[in-house]
Amino acid sequence: MEQFLGLYPDASAHGPAIDHLIGLVHWLMLILFVGWGAFFILTLIRFRKSRRPQASYTGVTSHYSNFIEAGVLVIEIVLLVAFSIPLWSKRVDAFPSENEAVTVRVVAEQFAWNVHYPGPDGKFGRTSIGLIDTDNPLGLDRSDPDAKDDIVTNNNLFLPVNKPVIVRLTTKDVIHSFNLPAYRVKQDAIPGMEIPLWFTPTKTTAEVREELRRPYSIAEAMKKVRMVKLPAMGHSAIAKGWHDDNLMLMQDVSDSTGTIASKGDHLTSENVGKIADAGMTDVPTRPVANLDKFVSMEDHKDTSGSPMISKNDGLTEDAVTKLVEAGVHEISARQVSNMDGFVVMENYTDKSGAIVANKGDALAEDLLSKLADAGVMEVVIAPATPTEIACAQLCGLGHFRMRGYMTVESSDEFKAWYDQQEASLTPPPDSTQVTPSDSTQAGAPAPSKAGNKAGTPKRAPAKKPGK
Numbered sequence: 232m233e234q235f236l237g238l239y240p241d242a243s244a245h246g247p248a249i250d251h252l253i254g255l256v257h258w259l260m261l262i263l264f265v266g267w268g269a270f271f272i273l274t275l276i277r278f279r280k281s282r283r284p285q286a287s288y289t290g291v292t293s294h295y296s297n298f299i300e301a302g303v304l305v306i307e308i309v310l311l312v313a314f315s316i317p318l319w320s321k322r323v324d325a326f327p328s329e330n331e332a333v334t335v336r337v338v339a340e341q342f343a344w345n346v347h348y349p350g351p352d353g354k355f356g357r358t359s360i361g362l363i364d365t366d367n368p369l370g371l372d373r374s375d376p377d378a379k380d381d382i383v384t385n386n387n388l389f390l391p392v393n394k395p396v397i398v399r400l401t402t403k404d405v406i407h408s409f410n411l412p413a414y415r416v417k418q419d420a421i422p423g424m425e426i427p428l429w430f431t432p433t434k435t436t437a438e439v440r441e442e443l444r445r446p447y448s449i450a451e452a453m454k455k456v457r458m459v460k461l462p463a464m465g466h467s468a469i470a471k472g473w474h475d476d477n478l479m480l481m482q483d484v485s486d487s488t489g490t491i492a493s494k495g496d497h498l499t500s501e502n503v504g505k506i507a508d509a510g511m512t513d514v515p516t517r518p519v520a521n522l523d524k525f526v527s528m529e530d531h532k533d534t535s536g537s538p539m540i541s542k543n544d545g546l547t548e549d550a551v552t553k554l555v556e557a558g559v560h561e562i563s564a565r566q567v568s569n570m571d572g573f574v575v576m577e578n579y580t581d582k583s584g585a586i587v588a589n590k591g592d593a594l595a596e597d598l599l600s601k602l603a604d605a606g607v608m609e610v611v612i613a614p615a616t617p618t619e620i621a622c623a624q625l626c627g628l629g630h631f632r633m634r635g636y637m638t639v640e641s642s643d644e645f646k647a648w649y650d651q652q653e654a655s656l657t658p659p660p661d662s663t664q665v666t667p668s669d670s671t672q673a674g675a676p677a678p679s680k681a682g683n684k685a686g687t688p689k690r691a692p693a694k695k696p697g698k
């Protein structure tokens with residue numbers, strides 16, 4: 232049943248138990264669906280109008296339906312008592328000890344995940360609402376001794392494999408939901424509450440990616456190549472009150488005060504009004520192309536030899552304007568593949584043996600064309616970020632931007648990452664001598680640059696003091 236449901240690869244220790252329960256619930260639902268459906272059709276046939284025009288006022292007298300309903304109830308109780316509750320109690324009660332686990336704080340906000348590691352001392356530093364700013368999204372008080380070695384990352388949760396993880400989850404603003412699909416974790420984040428959860432990753436991100444390998448047909452993508460008609464240059468008579476938002480100005484318009492409308496501006500009623508006020512009655516225009524779903528399959532150079540559009544460039548309005556002005560009427564283009572969230576999973580060479588793509592390369596539009604040119608017609612691909620942090624709560628208009636990345640690595644890789652983050656925090660050894668620039672170090676203002684966006688240290692690693 233689990234295979235049939237097409238569940239996402241499972242990469243945590245408790246995942247199989249959850250998948251098993253999902254499978255059982257689906258079996259029960261399948262049986263109920265078939266049972267109720269059959270009963271419904273049976274009643275339609277048996278009590279059809281032509282067979283029994285008179286309504287029965289006694290109804291059913293046998294107790295079969297009672298037995299069936301009791302049976303369903305018993306199955307549901309078994310599912311709850313024998314499977315769900317034990318599983319749930321293990322998730323919320325049987326926490327590993329902090330010594331054997333990696334503990335992180337995750338603080339959600341609109342629209343990001345902030346991750347807080349305690350550093351080698353194992354203690355989370357003090358945080359304060361008053362210290363929150365763009366460089367310090369957690370409001371971490373670096374003057375607190377416990378906070379000095381704390382690591383903060385944005386939208387990046389790094390974890391070692393095969394070690395229990397305790398996440399202390401909270402949120403700064405609205406309710407979010409911390410969801411790790413590959414690790415079968417989902418927990419609401421509630422403002423004002425710190426909710427702990429735990430799980431043990433049993434597969435690294437790279438291993439999950441390997442499981443998601445699938446073929447992708449370059450030939451199929453290249454079939455979408457076709458000649459695309461470009462809009463034609465024209466003229467529009469300007470009259471107040473008239474407008475056409477689908478037309479685009481093809482030259483700058485200025486009056487004595489300067490430019491009032493620029494090339495590329497649409498002929499909105501506001502712009503038309505301004506142009507009319509400037510005394511213009513006729514302007515060169517073209518229809519808006521709306522070709523941003525296409526990439527060019529050919530190079531075009533202007534008369535001076537500089538490129539107007541190159542192969543694999545998008546057909547932006549700017550590029551279209553240049554082509555239209557140069558008198559190009561149509562161009563060979565293909566629809567964008569939207570495959571840049573995927574990476575190739577093998578090395579690919581052309582016929583001469585030269586490497587076209589390396590394992591791990593993003594399947595961007597230009598790589599797609601390069602592979603096609605090299606005669607590679609099918610590639611093995613996988614998602615670039617198979618272990619994401621999703622927000623399973625519609626938490627605002629920017630909800631779709633709330634994408635975090637989880638990277639599960641071997642314990643050596645994780646330790647190397649942790650040490651590197653730590654090194655970027657520690658001031659150079661000699662800097663403990665009091666120099667003017669260090670005098671603030673023990674004082675109140677926290678070094679605001681300590682927050683690491685996207686897991687990369689903002690501050691350069693400790694340098695030896697030169698002069």
Ligand SMILES: [Cu+2]
Binds near residue numbers: 340408623624626630
């Ligand atoms: Cu959210």
